[in-house]
Amino acid sequence: MIVKNEADVLARCLKSVSMLVDEIIIVDTGSNDETKEIAKQFTDQIYDFTWVDDFSKARNFAFAKATKDYQMWLDADDIFKAADQQAFLSMKAEWDDHIDMAMLKYDVGFDEQDHPTFSYYRERIMKRSMHYQWVDPIHEVIPQRGEIRYFPIAVSHKKLHPSDPDRNLRIFQKMLSNGILLNSRQTFYYARELYYHKQYEAAIPLLTSVLNGTDTWLENRIDAALVLASCYQACNNSSKAKQTLLTTFCYSTPRSEICCELGHLFFHEKDYQNAIYWYEAARTQKPKVEDGGFHQIDTYDYIPCLQLCVCYDRLHNPDKAIYYNELAGTIKPNDRRYLYNKEYFKKKDR
Structure with missing residues (x-):
């Protein structure tokens, strides 16, 4: 692990993982809170690393301290839930030494x-x-090679x-000011960061270059x-947003x-x-476990059902609207949106 000022989450993380692993290595990149004191309750392998705006260098430093046959990384605000702890122990007990890299799910929303x-799935355990070696200063990654297995x-x-x-x-702009060329x-x-900062006009040509790049990974x-498409929407250009989304069908089945x-x-x-056509199309898709892409899980069932409910309500077709809301309720019976719609239809019938 690499950490900095993680006193509020570190103990939670280490408690969830301490019974799963054989050694814990903490690399601190400049904490000024109680992070190190908390880490000492779980391990004596605590190292300092001077932060240089490069996550890959910090992670490679941490990996270099490992002594066991396999290495696993975590962030301080990661945890293993109880069911995943048990599944991890079962995986470890039945481990196949031919595995070079294990991909585990990363639930982030x-x-x-x-x-x-x-x-989505990430490289998590490596021989x-x-x-x-980790590469890229920001959104660092380990290039996949060897015998790779996926575990749910x-x-x-x-x-x-x-x-x-x-x-x-800041890190991306520092890289660019230092003359570093960004790969796709x-x-x-970088373009996504520009989008987050509402710099849509700056993001659009970069994202277009990613779409047109011959070396761009499919999921990117x-x-x-x-x-x-979101940039175009923010610029009130719905037509370009639609065109952009439809281009994905040229190189992948619909997502x-x-x-x-x-x-x-x-x-x-x-x-x-x-709208109904596309929400129905969304319901027919199935996520591919091993594509490595980001999966917004609710777009496969719950969100389309909710939106179909609203569409049919706007079209004055209450029977179909209620049908799709109840279908959403079978997926998430305690979700406030489903319950709100249910109450809405009750009041409408009065």
Whole structure:
């Protein structure tokens, strides 16, 4: 782990993982709170690393301190839930030494009932003899190679407080000012930061270059299309937003995230029939476990059902509206949106 000022979350993380691993290595990048004191309750392997605006260098320093056959990384605001702890121990007991890299789920978004809504697979456990190295100063990653296996065990990312919203943009701009050329993956993440900071006109050409790049990973291309469409929406250019989303069908089967976005565009134009078409299309898609992409889980069922309910209500078809709301209720019976709609229809019948 690499940490800085994580006193409010570190103990929670280490308690959830301490019974799963054989050693814990903490690399501190400049804490001025009780982070180190908390870490000492779990390990004596605590090291200092001078922060140089490069996550990959810090992680490689941490990996260099490992002594076991396999290495696993976590962030301080990650945890293993009880069910995933048990699944991890079972995986470890039946481990195949031919595995070089294990991909585990990363749940990073949750609904009010703590069900995952945003999830993807990440390289999580690596064989030390393979000498894997982290690359890229920001949104660091380990290039995949060797024997790779996927396990449906989740690490849950549970933030208690927001991180510095300008940090990533600062690092990218420092890289550019130092003459560092961004590859297609880094360009996507830089453009996404510009989008987060409402710099849409600056983000649009960068995202377009990612979409058109011959070396762009498919999943980054899908994500770039979603962000680019959002930029066009923010610039009140619905037509370009639709065109951007539809281009993804040229190099991938439809994704529910794309279909839902198309549905939203038509919905905001009050073209409910076309919106219905795309929300129904979203419901027919299935996530691919091993594509490595970001999956907004609710776009495969819950969100389309809710939106279909609203579309049919706007079209004065209460039977179908209630049908889709009840279908949403079978997926998330305690969600406030489903319950609100249910009460809305009750009042409408009075």
